[in-house]
Amino acid sequence: MEQKQGNARLVLKFVRESPLSRAELSRKTGLTRAAITGIVDSLVSEGLLREGTTEKTSMGRRPTMLELVPEAYYSVGIDIARDGVRLCVLDFTMQAVFERFWGNEIESETVLFEMGETVRTLKKQYRFLGAGVVSPGPVDSVNGKILEPDGLDAWHNFSIDKLSGLLELDVILQKDTAALAIAEKRFIGADKSFLVLLADHGLGSGFIYKGELFESAFGFGSEIGHISIDLNGEKCSCGNRGCAELYASIPSALKAARAFKPDIIWSELAQSDDDRYRKILKKQAEALALVCVNAINMLEPEVIVLEGDLCLGYELFKENIESIISERCFTKAGRGVKIISSVLGQNARAFSAANLVYEKYFGR
Ligand SMILES: [Zn+2]
Incomplete structure (x- = not known):
């Protein structure tokens, strides 16, 4: 019974990634066509799966594609x-x-x-x-x-x-x-290794290793914002000196920009063409890049994803971070790691x- 339920979930999981025909499901799951037919029939009768569009193949036949029923759950x-x-x-x-x-x-x-x-x-x-x-x-x-x-x-x-x-x-x-990070898996690939970076109040990260969330022994995850990037830097609230989030967070960039315009907000700063603001963003990008270099040398992610408000300054961040990564990472593969912007939306x-x-x- 448990095995049967496990196979049904496997079928749903594959269809969740993209609509599939019965033949493709059989190939992906390793189950026989007869087994797939049985599972699909019961999932259809439970209202979880439905027959959707048909797709033309090189043979000219049009297998029926199966898809999830949006209203199921x-x-x-x-x-x-x-x-x-x-x-x-x-x-x-x-x-x-x-x-x-x-x-x-x-x-x-x-x-x-x-x-x-x-x-x-x-x-x-x-x-x-x-x-x-x-x-x-x-x-x-x-x-x-x-x-x-x-x-x-x-x-x-x-x-x-x-x-x-x-x-x-x-x-x-x-x-x-x-x-x-878990949500990005659907867009980056189920078995990839990648890092997400979120800069807001501080600087946080999530790391997926070969499709699995990296979780530390104590369940806190990686506190990447407290990697020191300046031995003699400012004292951080954590007790360390020169923590990356003192230079790479949104409040730190805003603090610098407010010397020119006291009421400036992040969306204005991140998208400004003003050279004074671009300079501040480049400094922020440099701090982010040092975090990325450390992370790449230690964890070897295939790609780094910028999340949240960082996406507003994506073009500038991408260019500046990738340029530093290409010069300072240890391995050739590491030097080629790309910075992408989250597609998860608002x-x-x-x-x-x-x-x-x-x-x-x-x-x-
Ligand atoms: Zn700190």
């Missing part, structure tokens, strides 16, 4: 961030069908209450598999607890058991950067939270 994604809390609902094919935002002026108890009401109402319409939550680190993902992230006082020591009771759903918690964090539920459901 839904997942709730909750992004607990410094500017507020975002909730989104994704259907079985990862399309957003509902979104809501609570600004950080609203008390966390009110947010939780309204979130419960919202999900209860949505349950009349949608069949949920569960909910995923992301938060800036440090996060204890093993025990489901947000620890004490900077600037997120209202959520310090929040346990997701409370949320699980409120939503009456299974809830998974993950650090934002780790969840973003609601990347809530999207990556909802994706955690599907990752668990489909299996890795």
